[in-house]
Every structure is written in C-alpha cells, then in structure tokens.
Amino acid sequence: MASVNKVILIGHLGKDPEVRHLEGGNSVANFTMATNEYFKDKQGTRVERTEWHNISAWRGLAELAEKYLRKGQQVYVEGRIRTRQYQDKENQTRYITEIVADEISLLGQRPGAAPTTPATADASAVAEAPVTFRQEPELDQLPF
Template structure:
C-alpha cells in the first residue's frame, strides 16, 4: 500500500497571497495560515496557541487565490506536506516545510461581495456571502494510471 500524505487546515490568512509568475506561464502563490488551539493550563486558565503554516498554491489555484484570498480571510486548505532544502547566503543548508495546496475553500464568504462558487465574483443583490471552493486539478503525468 502506498503512503498517505494529507493535511487539512482551517485558519486565517496572515497576509495577502504573494504571487509570482514563472517562465512557461506557471504561477505560484505563497501565504501563511494561522491555526489556533485552546487548552487549560495547570491553574485552569484558558491558553491559546497559534501555529503558523506556510502554504503554496500552484498554477490556476495560485491565480484564483490571488483573486479571492485576503489577509484575515478564514479558509479551509487541503493538501500535502513537502519539505525542501536550500543553501542560504552563508552556504548553510536550510529546510522549509510547507503545505502544497490542492484545494482551498473560502469560509464565511469574500469581504466586499459574494461569489458564485466557481471562482468568479458576483454582485449578489442581498449582499449575502457564499463559499468559494478552489481545487487544483492533477497534472496528466501525476495520474496513477
């Protein structure tokens, strides 16, 4: 049986996505996502712990993230963990662990207007926000058959 590498997060964006357009027409978006957990310490006081996650979205998902995601937005992110290494300016090996997004859903709607759920904004008459779900389709060379 093959291994499973699946991450599911619900949190808030720490900043607007930073999008780069690469050679060959590909795009990549990077943003941080904060998740919070709460627990009680030994004295019974409620403690909040925030964990920050680095998220990368590629190709069409990056372009849609650029269009719809804003700092503070609450989102659902589904993807896989990836660790990469690089050499810093002092030639030290550094490691970065990030989530490669395969699906992003905007929870609670988009600030400033509703959406129709297909990745394009609509001017809803009643101002009600609807959810936006963005999904990265697999590349043909990634299909298991």
C-alpha cells in the same frame, strides 16, 4: 499498503498571497495561515496556542488565490506536506516545510462584503456559502 500524505486546515491568512510567475507560464502563490488551539493549563487558565503554516498553491489555484484571498480571511486548505531544502545567502542549507494546496475554500464573509444584520442573516447565509477552488492534476501526475 500505500501511504497517505493529506493535510486539512481551517484558519486565517496571515498575509496576502505573494504570487510569482515562473518561466513556462506556471504561477505559484505563497502565503501564511494561522490555526489556533485552546486549552486550560494546570491553573485552569485558558491558553491559546497559534501554529503558523506556510502554504503554496500552483498554477490556476495560484491565480485564484491572488484574486480572492486577503489577509485575515478565514479559509479551508486541503493539500499535502512537503519539506524542501535550499541554500541561503551565507550558503547554509536550510529546510522549509510547507503545505502544497490542492483545494482552497473561502469561508466566512467575503472581503468588502457588507456586514450582516439579524434581519439579513438568513439571506446572507445562502450568499455566503463557501467557494471552493481545486487544483486539477497534471497529466504526468496521474497514476495510470
């Protein structure tokens, strides 16, 4: 049986994407995303736990992230987990686990959009439909 490596997250951006333009014309955007979990402890007190995720988006998805994503914005990210290693400045081997985004959808209100009032809420709901961006697979990534 084949294996599956799929992640789905809905959360808020911790910072604006940092975009690097690599040799060969490829771009990569890196940003953090927070997801929150709520539960009650043994004393019945409501506790919030925040998990931070490192997200990377490549090529056209990186350029769209640079253009549209901003700190604090709520987004949907679909992708896969990847762990890689690197050497730090002290030549120590370090590991980082990140989510490589295949799809990003903008949720909630657009940055810079006027706040909605009850009278305009129905009309703005249509205008505020999620905008989704997908990473198209490279030809050498296709399984056939």
